[in-house]
Each structure stands twice: as C-alpha cells, then as structure tokens.
Amino acid sequence: ETGVTQTPRHLVMGMTNKKSLKCEQHLGHNAMYWYKQSAKKPLELMFVYNFKEQTENNSVPSRFSPECPNSSHLFLHLHTLQPEDSALYLCASSQVSAPQAFFGQGTRLTVV
C-alpha cells in the first residue's frame, strides 16, 4: 500500500467509448502525475499537476483529458482511443519540493 489508489485496476474499452481513470492519494502531497507504461518502452510522463494546476502536458493527444479537482484527486478522461493506447496507466504523487514520486498500482487499459 503506497498511499496512492487507482481505479479501476483493469479496463477494456472500445474505440468509441468514453471512460475515466481515477487516482486518489492519501499522502498529503501537492503534485500529481499521469504516466504511461507500454511494453518495451520506458515509462512516459503524460501530465503534471502542481497545486491543482496543470504545469506540463507532454504532447499528449487530446483524446486523453486530465482533470485535477483538488490536490488529492486526479482523473484521466478517455475518449475515442486507439488500440495503440493500450498500456498500463500509472498515477503518482509527490511533494512539489521533493524528487520522490509514489506510484499507484496502475490501470491496465486495453482498447479493442
């Protein structure tokens, strides 16, 4: 238990569906992140939120839409995804002033 909880753990969706991934952290951190982990590729940073404000969008396609309503919750809204978007999506949190990131268990997403 790392203090970062992601739901759902597994998700299968069609290319025309709309779904959302949820992340909640209980560590009192003020920064949250979405990472993508694909087979045979390093983890890729997607989005960064500091104090609820998005500070980084790593050229992520608009079919991925993040939302951070407060410092403890982070969502990733998905729509019209492609099969190549299938991956493990990881949420992480940290203190803005500290380098250590704490990860959730991830959502295994399969787009069919």
Next chain:
Amino acid sequence: TQLLEQSPQFLSIQEGENLTVYCNSSSVFSSLQWYRQEPGEGPVLLVTVVTGGEVKKLKRLTFQFGDARKDSSLHITAAQPGDTGLYLCAGEYGGTSYGKLTFGQGTILTVHP
C-alpha cells in the same frame, strides 16, 4: 530530450549470485531514484541519491551515484528469488523538474532458486 540508458535489459541468475545494474546519461541529474516493479503493480521507490559519489545501502542492495552525477549503479549481493522484478532508474533534471522523472528502459531480473 534527456535519455537514460539502463543495462543490462535482462538478467537471469541463480540464487546466491551477485549482480550490478547500470544507469547512464549524458546529462547531469539533480537527483536519481531506483524503483522496483512487480508484474501488475506500480513502481515502488527503493532509494533516492542526490550527492555525487553518494553510496546508500538497503540490506543487500547498494546504490552508488557517480561523482559527476551522470550515472548510477545498483548492486545486489547474494540475490534471492524475492528480488525478482523490474528495476527502474529514474532521473530528475534541473531544479524545477520536481517529480518529472525520466525513466530508463528497466532491467528485468530473474533469480532462480
């Protein structure tokens, strides 16, 4: 774009053997972290190194940060089957890049009983 080279990509050894995993970059890190990830789970932080030349020990694991802060190594002594997993190094570049980590490709370690 910073690139973090991690080697070897795969490592299969017998219980009791020693091993070293390397992490190299052409850029200077402000900090570097090592994570371990098991199948179906997220990465779990093992250690953070910040100072050039720093050595940290965690039971049978020894982490070293290069003097120039461009490389790091993870050495495991007397490996056990429980050490099996994906080991990831992650570097943080620049003083304002908190939490924005660049990851290596990872080393898949398998320790056979």
